[in-house]
Amino acid sequence: MLKFDNVTKTFNGPQGEIKALDAVSFTVEPGELVDIRGPSGCGKSTLLLTAGTLLQPTTGTVTIDGEDPYALSPNGRSALRASTIGFVFQQFHLVPYLSVIDNILLPSAVRKDARAHDRALELLNRFGLEHRGHHVPAQLSVGERQRTALARALFNQPKLLLADEPTGNLDPENGEIVLNTLKNFAAEGGAVLLVTHDTTDCATRTLQMLNGAL
Amino acid sequence: MNLWRLIQKELFFRWRGSLAALVAVTLAAGTLLGTLNLLRLHETSAVNILAEKERETKVRGAALREELRKATLKLSFNLLILPEQIDLKDWYADQASEYDLPESYAQKLAESGVVTVRHFLPTIHRKLVWPEQGRTILLTGTRGEVANLFKNPRKPLVQPVPEGGIVLGHELHTSLGISPDDTVPLMGRDFAVHRLHEERGSKDDITVWISLKDAQELLGKEGRVSSILALECLCATGVERVREEIQKLLPGTQVLEMGSRVLARAETRIRAGKETKALLKEEAKQQAKLQAGRERLAAVLVPLIMVLCGGWIGLLSFTSARSRRDEIGMLRAVGFGTGRVLMIFIGKAVLIGFLGGLFGYVLGAALPAIFARGLEGLTSANLVAGWLLTNLLQAVLAAALLMVIAGWIPALLAARTDPAEALREK
Structure with a gap:
């Protein structure tokens, strides 16, 4: 599903070139939940954004569902993200002026779906947010925000779920809900790439990252 | 979910910024339309004054002729x-x-x-x-x-x-x-x-x-x-x-x-007629000069206000785009292309422009009518002549255009925001 082949990403900083990803190669197959662990600043988020087609690698190839997203046009990459990839971030990145249900429905602004509303209600119920549907993010608890973000990530039924420290800001109970969701998604045939600096036992495979290299 | 709903929700969420932009564009459209209306009212006033003076002159001339006609008898002419x-x-x-x-x-x-x-x-x-x-x-x-x-x-x-x-x-x-x-x-x-x-x-x-x-x-x-x-x-x-x-x-x-006396009378009458015509001509010249002065002032004032309002709108748009970087990053992550992000910003600009144009139309039609109430030679029909559908359309289109022009660069910058960078910032 996801393949990194000798991927390098460098940034030019004030103190010279920084190698955020250093010849990274790995794969995530459908049904797998791959956990990439490492300390802060080791390049985990860069790896996730590269996998999410948001950050073009300097060298090497990324393949998603058999296709190199960076060979596509920007609009083609946007379409690929809309159809194939779901994101969950530590900071949730909810749209502050949209209600919970509208945040979940956000991907439907790109991919029209006649059943969009039903699916959003389904996800609301699944994540225990049915009573929060018309609340805006500022009115939610931290856990509810992350569950909303998770519901949004799953809305388009992606094949690949990218999660960047999704439990970082959560209490253990909500953290478990999130991890179980990711586990179930993988169990249902999805591919999950999880980056975290915590220990988790839900991964099917764990990769250690240090200074941009696995 | 669609772009319209997204624009609408954001508009009310950041209502202070939206209101400030609305005020700016209303002011710009109101000033433009109001100035045009005021110039038109002054012109109408001048035309009406001249017409009234011409009419009065004709009436006075006719009375004079009648008087002379009778006077010729008394003079044994x-x-x-x-x-x-x-x-x-x-x-x-x-x-x-x-x-x-x-x-x-x-x-x-x-x-x-x-x-x-x-x-x-x-x-x-x-x-x-x-x-x-x-x-x-x-x-x-x-x-x-x-x-x-x-x-x-x-x-x-x-x-x-x-x-x-x-x-x-x-x-x-x-x-x-x-x-x-x-x-x-x-x-x-x-x-x-x-x-x-x-x-x-x-x-x-x-x-x-x-x-x-x-x-x-x-x-x-x-x-x-x-x-x-x-x-x-x-x-x-x-x-x-x-x-x-x-x-x-x-x-x-x-x-x-x-006949000699009547000829003198006739000549006097002709001379009086000529003098009246010259006075009318002078009055018309004076009115034209005043109007040209007003137009010159408007030619400076209106662009100045447009530029200031445009700058204000541009600044507000830029601030809005900056504060929405995180949101833009997220929208790009869920599949929004640069075109859609651009449409969100431009759509909002057009919407505020339409509203501002509408308010500007009201402002631009009502205020000149109030200011011009004391102007000589204006009828109540002249005062309400600014309430035209074409004026409304012009105001709405001009305001939307101003919003788009002023907000274009910030919108483009927002659309081209690097999503990875925006998402990592938080």
Whole structure:
């Protein structure tokens, strides 16, 4: 599903070139939940954004569902993200002026779906947010925000779920809900790439990252 | 979920910024439309003032012409037809003579087709001593005008004295203590006072007017008159021809021309007309100068306000784009392309532009109408003429265009935001 082949990403900083990803190669197959662990600043988020087609690698190839997203046009990459990839971030990145249900429905602004509303209600119920549907993010608890973000990530039924420290800001109970969701998604045939600096036992495979290299 | 809903929600969420942009664009559209409306109202006012002055001038001119028309009679202008035996020296001294003409000459003249004369007035004059009062008077018998059948009917120049009635000059009635309701004896007959004239400072003050018929009877001159006035020959070039026509038609007459004074009057009138035209021209020039001044001021003020408002909107758009980087990053992550992100910003700009255009239209139509209320020459219809559908469309389109132009670069910057960078910032 996801393949990194000798991927390098460098940034030019004030103190010279920084190698955020250093010849990274790995794969995530459908049904797998791959956990990439490492300390802060080791390049985990860069790896996730590269996998999410948001950050073009300097060298090497990324393949998603058999296709190199960076060979596509920007609009083609946007379409690929809309159809194939779901994101969950530590900071949730909810749209502050949209209600919970509208945040979940956000991907439907790109991919029209006649059943969009039903699916959003389904996800609301699944994540225990049915009573929060018309609340805006500022009115939610931290856990509810992350569950909303998770519901949004799953809305388009992606094949690949990218999660960047999704439990970082959560209490253990909500953290478990999130991890179980990711586990179930993988169990249902999805591919999950999880980056975290915590220990988790839900991964099917764990990769250690240090200074941009696995 | 669609872009419209997204724009709408964001608009209300960041209401302060939206309101500030709305105020700016309303101000810009209102200023543009208001200035145009105010200029138009000033122009209409100037046009109306000029039209009113022209109308007044025409009315005054017509009144003046009418006055002059009557004044020519009082000045004995026109052609005076006298018996040829009259010695003009005596005539000029006494304004009366023993000689006379057939009264039928007047009718003959009227029916003759002497087309350049509008009125004929047969009269009989005698300088005599008023037997009952022992006063020298000028007795005038008049019957009113003989209509010229070949000309357009005109208002009579003189009011005839009815039979049995008498009209007295100022000196006579004041010195003799005659009142309007009195009956006055004259040459053995009683006459009811018909009118008592105001002072004229001429021989009229010692003149007595009675009807032609009464005068002819008193003087034993039935069917005879002393003179016939051919009135209203204002064209100097035509006078000679009229004189010839009359002399040919009425043998035994002489025709006096008293045109020099009327020519002077006519020239004065023409000169007055020219002066009025010049004044009107000067007024028009002055109004045009004022309007040009206003247009020059507007040509500076309007672009200045547009630029300031545009700058304000641009700054607000830029601030909005900066504060929405995280959101833009997320939108890009869920599959929004740069075009869609651009549409979100431009859509919001257009929406605020439409609203601002609508408010600007109201502002731009209402305020000039209020400011211009005191302007001379404006009707209430002129004041409400700014409420036009085309003005509304222009205001809405101009405001939306201003919003798009001012917000374009910030929107483009937002659309081109690197999503990875934006998401990592938080």
